[in-house]
Each structure stands twice: as C-alpha cells, then as structure tokens.
Amino acid sequence: MSVEFWTMGAGSLQTPEQLRSGMQQAPLTGTQQAVRAEEIGYDGIVYVDNQNRWGDCYVTLALAAHATSHIQLGTGVTNSYTRHPIVTAAAIATVQAESGGRVHMGIGRGDSALANLGLAPHAVGPFERYLEQLQAYLRGDEVPFEAGDVETLGLSDRPVASRIAWIGSVKPKVPVDVAATGPRVIAAAARHADRVSLNVGADVSRTRWAMEVARTARDEAGLSPEIPFAAYLPLVVHDDPREATRIGAGNTSLFARFSTMHGKVVGPATAHQQAVFEAIHAAYDMHHHSVPGSAQEAVVTAEFEHEFGIFGPPNYCVERLSQLIELGIDRFILRGSPLDPDDPDSASCERFVQDVVPQLRTL
Template sequence: MSVQLWLSTQASPLARKAEEFERMGWDGVAYTDSQNRAGDSYVALTVAALTTSRIQLAVGVTNPQTRHAAVTACAAASIQVESGGRMSLGIGRGDSALAFLGLRPASVDTLRGYVRSVQTYLRGEAVSMAEARGDATQVIDDRLPLADTPTVSQLLWLRKGPPVPKVPVFVAASGPRAIRVAAEHADRVMLAVGADPERVRWGIGLARAVRPDVKIGLFVNVVVHEDRAAALSMASGRIATFARFSTMHGTVNGPASDSQRAVFAALTADFQMTRHGRHGTQNERLTLGFAERFAVLGPAPYCLDRLVELADLGVDRFHIIGPVPRFERAARQRFVDELMGPLRDKT
C-alpha cells in the first residue's frame, strides 16, 4: 500500500509556500481554516493552485458554522477547476475558528447535515430550499415582490464548467459518532485520535463497521529528533491541541490507560484557547510517556517504525503536524531528508 504524505500547516497566502512544499516532495498540503489566527485558507489554496502543478491541495479543516454549505462547496469547486483537479475539502466540527467567535464546536448532527449538503452541491445536484435555509428567519416571502424565485439551491455554474472530478470530501473525527458520520457521508475518514496503535485501531474499526472500504487517513504529530524530551518541548503546543480533541467535552474517546486518562483530564481542565497551538498551561500537563504514545517523537528509525506500524493498520494518508512555528521549518526539512524516502520505500 502506498502512503500519501501531506503537510498540515497554517494558511499563508502571501508566502507562496506551496511551491516549496512541492519541491520538497510532499504529496499534499492542507491549510487550516481559522480566520482569526491565520490567513484565509481559500486564498492560500488559490495561490497554490496557480503556482504549482503536482501537489494536492486541501482545506484541513473547515467547519459547519463560518460558511454556508453552498459557499464552501463553491470555493472548493472553484479551486478544483483552477488546479486541474487537485483539490480536497476537509470538514470538522470546528475548534479555534469558532472559539474566537465565541462559539462552541458544531454538534455531530449539524456536522452530518452539513457534510451531506456540501456533497450534494459538489455533485452539481440540488439541495432543497428548506435544507439550504436551515434556521435562517429572513426568508423570501410576500414582503419581497418577485415574479419568481428559485425552488432549489444548486451550483448552476458547476454543471456548465470544465469537466473536472468531484472534489473529494474528508471529515476530521475524534469521537465515535463523528467517525461514523465521516464513514457514512465522506469520501475519507481523517482520524484525529493520536498515534497510539490501539487508539488508531479503535477508530478504524468504527469506520470500517459502517463502510468496509472507506479510506482512512490520520493526523499525526511527528518530530524527528534524537532527544524525545527536546522533541516534546518543540511540539507540545500542537500535541496538546490535538490530544484535547479526544476529550474536549470531558469524556475520553477511545481506549486509554489510567495514566493517559489523567493527562486527558488535565488538558480538558487547563486548556487555554488563547494559547491554542502555542505554549500554555495545557502544555505543562503533557508527560513524556503520554506524548511518546500520542505523538511520534524520536530518531528517524524509531519514527519510521511507528509510522509503518500505523500504515499496516490501514492508514493510507498521513497529515503531518510539526512543532510550533519557530521550529517548524527545520523539523519539516528533517522529516523530508531522513524519513520521507524510507517511509515511502516501506509502504
């Protein structure tokens, strides 16, 4: 099985970094969609589409609340056309993008409906007006004189545009209900459960029970370094962020030992959203033992063995999350130099 290696990073529309990522050999780049903390992901992807020729592109990930399903589908489909079919769309319940608007993550039911609507729009099919309106109250009625009005909501231009494949949709999921929604309605399940094989096996089992042939990807924190404690210091902000996804409502999703549950509980209680992905109280709650299982930290041969083990479970795409920005460039280069080739050879 050939494993795809994607880079997960923040949108930086003016830096034209996708050209560099393509030269480095990455299979894809996924830009986060968190409007208060980074540049706009769709702007970054448009720049990437126009300045690269091979690398795959994705939003990794958007959420059901900051953009209407039709708006999201239209943006993704537009980049699909401009990139010649290299676009993917990631959707999750939402985290920092919503927190900085004073909102909590969308419910799993909302996620389900949103993914279904986006998929319908991307196929060029019609969404009912009731579904398109959702909870909006400013609806067209007799107070707005019109000779006629649309009876369905549809991306009309998509049916007339250049023939490109439908944009694949993946759903980022940590809990059992979200994993099942992803398996049922998305083209790929992207697990965000850490790199502990037992937890990954659990997530894959839930997804494959819904659809045995569903494609499985994994968000995984990786830092290649001889000193695991130093690697944890570099990556703790982002490890804490991804670990919290499995326990953000106070209940740990997936298998965990007593010591791991204690760390998960501390992350829930002490997470500082204003320090999301950076150094904060939550980082101090991470133990090296927890981080060594949840993430992949250590020398290249060790990291290689860990990632091959996960690929053997059925993961065919890794979205690699590196350390905090000031260490990110060097860590990314080290992954490419020491791990990318051997990992492809072994998978």
C-alpha cells in the same frame, strides 16, 4: 498501498503571540509555505481555517494553486458553521478548477474558529446534515430549500432548490475528507465522506478502535465497509528524542484536546492517558491555542507524548508510522516543525522527507 505524507500551513500574517515572542521576521506566507512544501517533497499541504487568527484559507489555497505545479492542496480543516454549505462548496470547487484538480475538502465541526465567535463545535446532527448538502452541491445536485422568505418578494416565479450551475465543468469532483475523533462524528464521516481523517493520535489501539467504528457505521448503512483513512499526527524528526518532544509538545496538547473536547475521554485509553487527557481539558486556554508554552502544554507528560505523538530519530519514526500503515492508514497529515527555513527547528521537515519517507515508500 500508496501512502501520502502531507504537512500543515496557515494563511498569512503574524499573530500577536509571534510578535510578543520576539520573532523579528514575518513567517512564510501561506503561498510560500506551499512552495516550500513542494520543494521539500511533501505530497500535500492543508491550511487551517480560523478567521480570527489567520488569513482566509480559500484565498490562500487559490494563490498556492498558482504558485505550485503538483502538490495537493486542502483545508485542514474548515468547519460546518461559519459558511453556508453552498458557499463552502463553491469556494473549494473554484480552487479545484484553478489548481487543475489538486484540491481536497477537509472539514470538521469547528473548534478555535468557533470559540473565537463565542461558540462550541457544531452539533453532530446538523454537522451530518451539512455533509449531506455539501456532497450534493459538489456532485451538482439540487438541494431543496429548508426555509426562507423569498416568496415575500412577490416574484412571478422563483427557485425552490439550490445548485451550483457551473459545477459540471469542475473535474474531478472535490473529495470530502472529514476530520473526526469521537464515535458519533467518525460514524457520520463514514456514512457521508470520501475519506475519514482520524485525530486520535499515533497509538495503535486507539487508531484500530476508530477505524472499526467507521467500518461498522458503513456496514450498518448498507455501504461497503472499506473507506480510505488518514491520520492527523504530531511528529518531529530529531536524533535527540527529548529535543523532538520539546519542539512538538504544543502540538501534542492541541491534537489530544479533541479526544476530551467536552471533558469525557473518547476511545480506549490507559489510566495514565485518561489522566493526561482530563488534565489537558481542565487546563486548556484558547487564548494560547497552538501557541508554545501554554498551560495545556505544561500538563502533557513525556510518557503521554511518546504514546500520542511520534518524536525521535528517523528509524523510530519509520517504525511507528509503519504500524499505522499496516492498519490501513494511507495518508498522514503531520504537524510538527515549521516549514520556514529561517526557523531553527525547521530541519525536521526536510529530514522527514529525506530520511523517513523513502523507507516507508518501499513498504
């Protein structure tokens, strides 16, 4: 099985939190992040979609496509609320054409992008309908109108369905990759996506549970139970495990929050994991989403970090990732050390590709 290793980036601009932290230099732009990731040796990079905190992910993808030659590119993740499905499809298909077919459509129900608009994540039912329409647009199908008032214009003729007229020139079709944590979203992803990206941590029992939810949903829908799986993980390579967890603590709370989004923990969890998940939910401050030193980061214990994320020397990372590869995960989307070479914690990014990936390629 061929395994891919992706990193995460964001559109340009320095956030107020970075300015308050005393950062003297602006971080790498989104384009520079892609160039850096390609130079280091990552297979792909995804960009977050949060209109309030970062530059536009689709503009960044298009610029990155022209600044790189072979690295794969994607959204990690966009959402099903802030754009009509044909707008999302047209945007990602445009980047697919500009990149020579290197793009992946990562999508979820929305989190910080919606919270900054006063909204909760998109409900599962409408989200699944959005996935159906998104896939139809990307295939070039017509999608009937659900509602509208164009008839009030008194036109002699008018469209009754919508499609992307130029999509036939875009090859291959953009694959849709759904980021999922809870059982209902995992099932919807399994029915309509080309890949399911699990955000349940690095715990083998939780990952196995999520994969079985997806396979059962596909079987019940009359589909082949097999579908490609990816995993979003917090991971830092460092010879000192304590230093590794320091670097990655904020990302642990960020990723773990999705398992307790509405206060109820989803998936199997030990009593200790359950308590920490609940504490993250109670402490979560969206003003400090992805910002080091947050209240939610403070409630994460060392034991929980060890189980949910992967933090430590190269051989330890190889061991933990190998367990997930054996389950059938063939793509890892990793958030840990920054890509910026001017950041003192950035060495982990290169060490991962140099010291961990070669060992995993031989499995």
